[in-house]
Amino acid sequence: MxxxxxxxxxxxxxxxxxxxxxxxxxxxxxxxxxxxxxxxxxxxxxxxxxxxxxxxxxxxxxxxxxxxxxRTSSVKLKGFAGGVEKGRLDLKEAIVEADSGVTANYLIRYTLDEGLAGLEDMLGLPGTVGGAVYNNSHHLDKLFGDHIIEVEILDHAGKIKKYTNAECQFAYDYSIFHKTKEVILSASFQLSRGDKTALWSIATEAVKRRSSTQPLGLPSSGCMFKNISLADRMRLGVPTASAGYLIDKAGLKGLRVGGAVVSDVHANFIINDGTATSSDVLALVDTVKQKIKDKFGVSLAEEVIKIGTN
Ligand SMILES: Cc1cc2nc3c(=O)[nH]c(=O)nc-3n(C[C@H](O)[C@H](O)[C@H](O)COP(=O)(O)OP(=O)(O)OC[C@H]3O[C@@H](n4cnc5c(N)ncnc54)[C@H](O)[C@@H]3O)c2cc1C
Incomplete structure (x- = not known):
């Protein structure tokens, strides 16, 4: 090493x-x-x-x-149902295993090229398979864990273990790995055959949607806050669960602490303007939370994972 x-x-x-x-x-x-x-x-x-x-x-x-x-990088077809037609695999159902360090985008492009349906809505998701399993990353109403059948991990004794989908306890922005802190080694996905052209078209739309709604290219960690609860959404009668909607309605776009700024493009993104410190971001997060609590009575919770202590 x-x-x-x-x-x-x-x-x-x-x-x-x-x-x-x-x-x-x-x-x-x-x-x-x-x-x-x-x-x-x-x-x-x-x-x-x-x-x-x-x-x-x-x-x-x-x-x-x-x-x-x-930076682990292996993706492989672990098993499939189907046959061989004109020298090519004709997959009806397949199990794809990806190392946790594979980028989500590489895995998704691999499945699209194989004509396998399930992950196409996620194209454009930054980061790795491990990070997406850890937080059960989402796009619109689709969750990364939806097609996972098995996750291989290393426990705190250094032993390899396997979790089924149910054992992963996937929920919105959550998997059991938040609690166990075990290391994800790989994940296996069960995918079914789809029309390659149609799948690529869905995936391309997903990427376009991101670039028209998110401040891509500027340093951030994506959405800072989780969606609000259904109870808060119903109480307030708002059209979406997005925390960004409330932040926008509270007029907080452009709010700044030091070099950390609430994005003008997407109110749930906090941007580093190039001069920010992590302390600036944390102070801005606290300010936004307080203002949303005061105005709407909603307690926002961070989606972004904090590492180390300031
Ligand atoms: C522009 C932008 C857009 C985004 N859009 C979305 C979106 O649409 N939907 C969404 O859900 N998120 C989104 N995100 C957030 C982020 O991309 C996802 O949560 C992503 O899945 C995180 O993966 P990562 O590899 O970067 O994780 P990291 O940031 O590296 O890590 C996040 C957490 O996962 C843990 N972790 C990572 N790998 C492992 C492993 N192998 N074993 C155990 N724990 C591990 C880390 O320790 C850490 O606690 C966006 C972020 C950005 C910057």
Whole structure:
């Protein structure tokens, strides 16, 4: 293992924020990932796995322990029903297994090219399979966990285990891994045959929708806050569960603390204007939460995962 020391995490996060990791290692294969986690366990070092860094806010003081940057990359067809037609696989149903470090977009493009339906709405989701399993990432009403049949993990004793879909306890912005903090090694997806052209067209629409509604290209971690509850939505009679709707209605677009700004394009995005610190973002988050509580009586909860302490 090539362990580096004092590595700035800002360059590994979409927010471009975060202090130094005491130790940092890149895992290119599943074996690397297992070795790195076992090393941390045996050395009694705090550790966490960083996927794409698109859903984290790392503190200005960084992380006292080992950060394992997950670059594992294998995607394979684990099993299928169907036959061979004109020298090509004619898949009716397939199980695709992806390492946790594979980018969600690479996996989705692979399934689209194979004419497999299920993940097409998610094209454009930043980050890795591991990060998307951890938070059960969503797009509109589709959840990343919907087609997962099995997740392979490494537990805190360094042992490999498997979870079924039900055992993952997938819910909106949640999986059991929030609680267990086990390391996700790979995930298997059960997908059925679809029309390749139609699937690509749905996927392309999803990407277009993102680029017309999100401030892409500016440093952020996507939506800062989770959707509001159904009870709050009904009480307020608002047309959407999006926290961004309330933030917009409260006139908070453009609100700023230091270099952290509520986006003008999408009110649920907080942008780093290039000069922000993580403390700026946290202070802006607190301000937005207080204003929404005062105006609507709604307690917003962060979707973005905080790493380290400021
Ligand atoms: C522009 C933009 C748009 C976005 N759009 C969406 C969207 O439409 N829907 C949505 O749900 N999210 C969205 N996000 C948030 C983010 O992209 C997703 O949550 C993504 O799935 C996170 O993956 P990641 O690999 O970047 O996770 P990271 O940010 O690297 O990590 C997030 C958490 O997952 C944990 N984790 C990561 N890998 C593993 C692993 N192998 N084992 C155990 N734990 C792990 C980390 O430790 C951390 O706690 C968006 C973000 C951006 C910047």
């Amino acid at each position: 090539n362990i580096q020391t004092k590595v700035p995490l800002a360059k590994h996060t979409y927010f471009k924020l975060g202090g130094i990791a005491d130790q940092f290692v890149e895992a290119k294969t599943k074996d690397d990932l297992i070795e790195a986690v076992r090393y941390a366990i045996e050395s009694k070092l705090p550790y966490f796995v960083l996927g794409g860094g698109s859903n984290v806010l790392v503190s200005d003081t960084g992380f006292r322990g080992l950060v394992i940057k997950n």
